[in-house]
Amino acid sequence: MNDFLNRYLPNVMENKSEIWESTYETLYMVFMTSLFSAIFGIALGVILVATDKGGILANRWAYSILEKIVNFFRSVPFIILIALVVPVTRLITGTSIGMNAAIVPLVIGIVPFYARQIQNALLEVDPGIIEATQAMGSGPVEIIFRVYLKEGLTGIIRASSVTVINLIGLTTMAGAIGSGGLGSLAINKGYNRFQLDITFVATILILLLVFVCQFIGDYFTRKSTH
Amino acid sequence: MISLSRINVTFNTGSRTVVAARDIDLRVDEGDVFGIVGYSGAGKSTLVRVMNLLQRPSSGDIVVNGQKLLELKPKELRSARKKIGMIFQHFNLMKSRTVYDNVLYPLKSSRMPKADKDRKVRELLELVGLSDKLASYPSQLSGGQKQRVAIARALANEPRILLCDEATSALDPKTTLSILDLLRDLNRKLGLTIVIITHEMQVVKEICNKVAVMEEGAIVEQGDIVSIFSEPKQPLTRDFIHTATHFGQTVEKIMSHPSLARMGDDDVLCKISYVGSRTSEAIVSDIATRFGVSANILFGNVEILQQTPVGSLIVVLSGGSSELEKALAYLRSLDVTVDRLDSPGKATLGGAHIR
Numbered sequence: 001m002n003d004f005l006n007r008y009l010p011n012v013m014e015n016k017s018e019i020w021e022s023t024y025e026t027l028y029m030v031f032m033t034s035l036f037s038a039i040f041g042i043a044l045g046v047i048l049v050a051t052d053k054g055g056i057l058a059n060r061w062a063y064s065i066l067e068k069i070v071n072f073f074r075s076v077p078f079i080i081l082i083a084l085v086v087p088v089t090r091l092i093t094g095t096s097i098g099m100n101a102a103i104v105p106l107v108i109g110i111v112p113f114y115a116r117q118i119q120n121a122l123l124e125v126d127p128g129i130i131e132a133t134q135a136m137g138s139g140p141v142e143i144i145f146r147v148y149l150k151e152g153l154t155g156i157i158r159a160s161s162v163t164v165i166n167l168i169g170l171t172t173m174a175g176a177i178g179s180g181g182l183g184s185l186a187i188n189k190g191y192n193r194f195q196l197d198i199t200f201v202a203t204i205l206i207l208l209l210v211f212v213c214q215f216i217g218d219y220f221t222r223k224s225t226h
Numbered sequence: 227m228i229s230l231s232r233i234n235v236t237f238n239t240g241s242r243t244v245v246a247a248r249d250i251d252l253r254v255d256e257g258d259v260f261g262i263v264g265y266s267g268a269g270k271s272t273l274v275r276v277m278n279l280l281q282r283p284s285s286g287d288i289v290v291n292g293q294k295l296l297e298l299k300p301k302e303l304r305s306a307r308k309k310i311g312m313i314f315q316h317f318n319l320m321k322s323r324t325v326y327d328n329v330l331y332p333l334k335s336s337r338m339p340k341a342d343k344d345r346k347v348r349e350l351l352e353l354v355g356l357s358d359k360l361a362s363y364p365s366q367l368s369g370g371q372k373q374r375v376a377i378a379r380a381l382a383n384e385p386r387i388l389l390c391d392e393a394t395s396a397l398d399p400k401t402t403l404s405i406l407d408l409l410r411d412l413n414r415k416l417g418l419t420i421v422i423i424t425h426e427m428q429v430v431k432e433i434c435n436k437v438a439v440m441e442e443g444a445i446v447e448q449g450d451i452v453s454i455f456s457e458p459k460q461p462l463t464r465d466f467i468h469t470a471t472h473f474g475q476t477v478e479k480i481m482s483h484p485s486l487a488r489m490g491d492d493d494v495l496c497k498i499s500y501v502g503s504r505t506s507e508a509i510v511s512d513i514a515t516r517f518g519v520s521a522n523i524l525f526g527n528v529e530i531l532q533q534t535p536v537g538s539l540i541v542v543l544s545g546g547s548s549e550l551e552k553a554l555a556y557l558r559s560l561d562v563t564v565d566r567l568d569s570p571g572k573a574t575l576g577g578a579h580i581r
Contacts, residue, residue: 126316126321128314128316128318129318129319129320131280131318132312132318132376133331134280134307135278135280135310135312135389136307136312136332136379136380136382136383137303137304137305137306137307137308137332138304138335139300139301139304142334146331146334147320150320150323151320151321151322154322224322226322226363226364226365
């Protein structure tokens, strides 16, 4: 077995620890970004739905301002966004290089996307149900937490798995600011040094990660559907 | 119980202004089952939403359970709403919760001890006959069962009023009747005041004691059900009643097939309507024995509204012309309404006799 690997994946075998390291870095970035994005993205999505016309806290100004911000950040290509938000990154993490520094642009890049997905998921909740709960005397906070987030759960899970998969793609670009991870491994080692087998293995690992996320997402989507 | 005065609701949709309710005055008393009928777009649903302020009127006053709803602060309004139940055409149950949890939902924010809430939910589901469906999800229930869950949910906070927005319109006739039976029961047992919005006069006929007829945002006629059914004043009201009793279709059929009437030249086609204990049989046999006028009954219908029979007959009266006049005068003296209908196609009458 080892012979086989040494023969066909020589550079991989030589850089095993580095590959594990990169995998860890990718997982770390995906996990931390997901954590922050979940909080901000869901909050923003809920606010968008609530302040939208006919929403439970309809507010034309708040909605149109938030919507424009979301659209702006969604339109900026991620690789440029990384450079654009460097001052913010420095302010928050004290550095603009490395794994932790990458989390700032990743969050800023993914939150608007996620918020939109959440917004769409929550709009799927039957407006009749919202009306019924208003008729029962529920207030906005109760409607958000007990109705929107619960009734929209299937949609939220689906949006989350799509978002995480998207996020995995973005982490590979964060290599541009020295974040490490499988993306930068594939470029710096695999591409720049013509160690094609490293690129190959990095791809496999990324795909594996995507499949696992997809699987978990599907599992919970099924579980939450009645 | 509910009193609306000078309610106006207007919607601005871009350049157009739609008036959904104009100058509406309405009073629902305790224990009433109040029906509001109208075709779609008449403003019924808007009006019922004004009663719990899901729809704010552009002007007017609303008093429900003795509270002026428009003067309440948001928090007060929310607690006022807990005392006004509401059910909907499409049930609006939460799909992610079981039947039990759907009924529990309105109790979540109350300070009732957990065990009491549990007892309450079970009681309510017992009341609507769904004790065996506690753990089911709404998607596993039939339409009638879903509406029963919705009723149980609406009653959780022990409201004095139940608003029904087309609550039976998505149900088949048999299920509709069973839901109406349940509502009637609730009205009698709990003294629940019920407001029913519907486009089916059949529903009104079945359980309401008062009715208002709406058209283009205005109430064209309202009153207690017996007088509305026996003496509708507006053409629209008559329309609704006729669809509910199939009266219109029958008259139309008779008119388009004069042969059905088999009328002689002096015969009179008329509609006899009566309210109360007088039965059709007595009327018909009365004029036969007193005046020698025979009545050929083409159509008869008796509705029992609030325990009062309301009947209508379409008859062809035949006899000598003076006897006919006497018979008609006699009928009118009995507090029976007699309307002469135009004979079906006089011109083709001859042809109708051959056959």
